[in-house]
Every structure is written in C-alpha cells, then in structure tokens.
Amino acid sequence: MTRRCFAAAAALITSMVCALSLGNALYLYIGLLLCAVLLYGFISCFWARRTAFCRQALSSVSVVRGENAYLDLQAGHRCPLPVAPPKGVFFFNGEAAECSFPPSPFRAHEKRLPLSASHVGQYQAGLKALELQDAFGLFRMRMKIRDFGGTLTVLPRPFDIEKPRVTTGDDGAAALARTQEDYNAPEDVRAYQPGDAMKRIHWKLSSRKRELLVRRFEMPAPPDTLILLDCDAPVGGEHLTDGKECLRDALCETAVSVARMQMADGSPVRLPIYGTRANEFASDSAANLKLLQEMLASQPFGGGEVFARVLDLELRRMRRTGATVIITTRLDAQIVEGVSHIRRMGPSARLYLVTYTPDAKEYQPYVTRLQHHLVEVCYVTPA
Numbered sequence: 001m002t003r004r005c006f007a008a009a010a011a012l013i014t015s016m017v018c019a020l021s022l023g024n025a026l027y028l029y030i031g032l033l034l035c036a037v038l039l040y041g042f043i044s045c046f047w048a049r050r051t052a053f054c055r056q057a058l059s060s061v062s063v064v065r066g067e068n069a070y071l072d073l074q075a076g077h078r079c080p081l082p083v084a085p086p087k088g089v090f091f092f093n094g095e096a097a098e099c100s101f102p103p104s105p106f107r108a109h110e111k112r113l114p115l116s117a118s119h120v121g122q123y124q125a126g127l128k129a130l131e132l133q134d135a136f137g138l139f140r141m142r143m144k145i146r147d148f149g150g151t152l153t154v155l156p157r158p159f160d161i162e163k164p165r166v167t168t169g170d171d172g173a174a175a176l177a178r179t180q181e182d183y184n185a186p187e188d189v190r191a192y193q194p195g196d197a198m199k200r201i202h203w204k205l206s207s208r209k210r211e212l213l214v215r216r217f218e219m220p221a222p223p224d225t226l227i228l229l230d231c232d233a234p235v236g237g238e239h240l241t242d243g244k245e246c247l248r249d250a251l252c253e254t255a256v257s258v259a260r261m262q263m264a265d266g267s268p269v270r271l272p273i274y275g276t277r278a279n280e281f282a283s284d285s286a287a288n289l290k291l292l293q294e295m296l297a298s299q300p301f302g303g304g305e306v307f308a309r310v311l312d313l314e315l316r317r318m319r320r321t322g323a324t325v326i327i328t329t330r331l332d333a334q335i336v337e338g339v340s341h342i343r344r345m346g347p348s349a350r351l352y353l354v355t356y357t358p359d360a361k362e363y364q365p366y367v368t369r370l371q372h373h374l375v376e377v378c379y380v381t382p383a
Contacts, residue, residue: 005041005138008034041134044081048132049141051078052086053108056126056145058115062153062294065249069115071125071149074108075101077132084133089142092116092125099127117154119245120252120297125149155293156252158260164225164323165348165376188216223322224270225262226347228314229255230307230328231275231299236356237382243356246382247329250354252296254380258325260289272314274305311338318345326351336366340373350376 012034019027052075059070075086085103089096092115101109115125126149133140189202192212202213229251237243259269259281268284271292277299281292305313307328318324324347326339331353343349351370353363358379367377 002133002137002140004136005038008038008136008138012038037136038138040081041136041138044079044083045132045134045139045141047081048077048079048083048086048105048134049143052130052132052143053077054088054127054130054143054145054147055108056147056149058125058150058152059112060152061150062155062297063117064155064293065117065120065157065253067117069117069152069154071113071115073099073101073111073113073127075111075127075130076108077105079105082135084135084137087131087133088127089129089131090126091128093123115152117152119242120154120156120249121245122298123152123154125152153294153297155290155297156249156256158253158257158289161254161257161261163261164258164325164350189213190216223347224268224317224320225258225323225325226314226317226321227255227258227269227271227325227327228307228310229271229273229296230310230330231273231301231304232307232330233302234329234354236329240356243382247354248301250380250382251301251327251329252293252299254327254352254354255296255325256289256293258327259292260286262323263289270317272310273299274307274310274313275299275301276303278304308332308334308338311335311342315341315345318342318347321347323347324349327354328352329354331363331366333366336369339370339375343373343375348376349374350378352378352380354380354382356381 012031015027015031015034018024019031055074057072059072063069071090071092073088075088077083077086083103085100088099088101090099090113091097099111099113101111115123127145128148129145130143131140132143189205190213192201192214196214200215202215206213234244234247234251237247240246255271259271262269263284263286266284268282271281273279273281273295279295281295283291307330311326324342326342326349328335328351339349339351355363358381370377
C-alpha cells in the first residue's frame, strides 16, 4: 500500500461517517466510488503480480576494460486490466537503479541496459525485483527475481610495453651450445643425414648397428620471466574519484602486458599470486593470456602476503629465471632490499612503480639505490 492508498482509505472512512451521520446520499456515493477504486486497484495489482514474468542474460560473461557490456531483459505481465508501467530494480557493482517497461499486457517487452566496464574486477549485474503498481498508484507489489543476471568479469586491457631484457648468456643459445658439446649425455640417436657434423656421430653404436647414427641432445628450455605483482591494497589515489580502482587497473594491465610481450615468442612466464586468492600462472603460449586476465580480475587486491616477504620467498626461483619484473604501488626500504637481492642472484630486474606522483621526493633515494644495483625503474601513471 502507498501513501495515496492510505489517503483514499481515510477519505472513504470520512465519507461513510458523513453519510451515516448526516443521511446525505452524496457522501454514500462518494464512499462507494472510493471503495470501487480501492478494490479495482488491489485486484489489478495482484493480478499483474501473479502473472508477471522476467528473463535476463548478460550479452557476455567477460569483456576487456573499456569495451561495451549489456544486460538483456525481457519482462511483462498477463493482466488485462490497465496498470502502471512495471519497474525493475536493477543492481550493478553494488549500486541500485530503476528501469521501466511498457504496461501493455501479454507481451514480453525487451530492454538492453548498458553496463559500465570501466574497472577491472568481477561485478554482479541483474534485476533483483520487479515492481507492479495499479493505474491509480494505490497498491505496489514487488516480485523478487530468483534467476539473477550473472557475474560480469572485466578483464585488464594490455598495452604496448618494452620487452624485458634477459641477462646476457641466459637466453638459451649458450646453454644449447654447452649441451651439444656434452657427448656423455645424449638424449637419443637418429640416422645420419648429409650435413651432420662428424663429431656428433656415435661411432660405437654405429659399428654395432652397422649404420651411421648421430647423437640427439635435449633442447634446453629458455629461462623464465618471473613477474612479481603486489597483490596488497594499492597505496595512493585517496584524493581522486575511483583512485584506488585505477591503481588496481594499472597493476593488472602492466602484468598482463609484460606476460603478453614475453609469451608472443614462446618465452615461459611465471606469475605467482600471493593475494587473498593464492594462485600461480605459468605458461609459454599467448593463447593462455585470457586465463591470466581472468585470474587477475578475480583477485580482490587486499590481504595476503606482505610484498617484501614475497620478494624474499621468490629468491628460490632465480636459478631458472632470466628476467624479473616487479610491479607495485609502494616503494620502501624493505622492497628495495628485496629487489636488490634478486638482482644479485643473476637475473635482470625491472621495477614498475604504479603511482600518481612519479616525481615525489620520497621516491628518489630508493630509485637511486635500485639504479646503483642495475635495476631498471619504470613509472606507470594510471589513466
């Protein structure tokens, strides 16, 4: 019941009291008219509520940040009595809004609502309820929708980035040459082909088999590119609207950009995630880039391991690592010490500092120390 319904009920009671006390038929007719209006309003609203229906679906379950996403709706009712246009209570990213549908019965009215995919993450989207109201605005009933729209995953958008430098001598070529010169550890043998080097012929086995056999050696895997991403709550952006969300976008998109650049030529990439949802991405195929995007989009970026400890934990990977990329929004003495230890272990190191204030004076001493240890420092300013 609405306020208008209470006002109509009060007018009905007043008119009936006047009719009984004064004996005037006019008040009786007014009371009967109000009673008919109230009865009509209740019946039409209840009928529309019982016969209402709603169907909804996302145009896509995942989109890259900045692309268009939509929620497709179909709603209507089967009440032949005139009612007010049905209203849908729409939720997206924790915010509520309203959308209306035409009141004509026995039809499924379609509507497409745009969803703002402006920040990386996972967002619930859909109609949670459908509000029905009679033509006089006296009664309002709500139908809860059990079949919720779904979850929209906004993926980070990669951008062009400079390829990380792999430490000289660890690009795989030197290791391949050393492996082929180790005649005591062949992987297999094959038949001799014209052009094969004579020193690779397995003479003892060839004499037994009475045919020329050539040693085959294991091809060494190229060194990994280790991406260390700070999955703690971003630092900075408090004075800006959506400042924290933009920092998170920049963190995810920088990590995805580095991984895409490395996997484009088959180089293996490892990205351990020490956030609230611990996970690890390891691949050398660009076809798996979307998997990494989904993993980062589902990460809440808050809690988990302290990033300085993450740097210490990952020192064990340095023997198979040719390049290390560190991505963070914070720069302090502990992080500088951890990055310096990584660089002393052998692999090249590049640090991406995601910040709105790259020229801040408090960063300068730390940047100088990192450059002293031959660590490349780059700045990423969120859009």
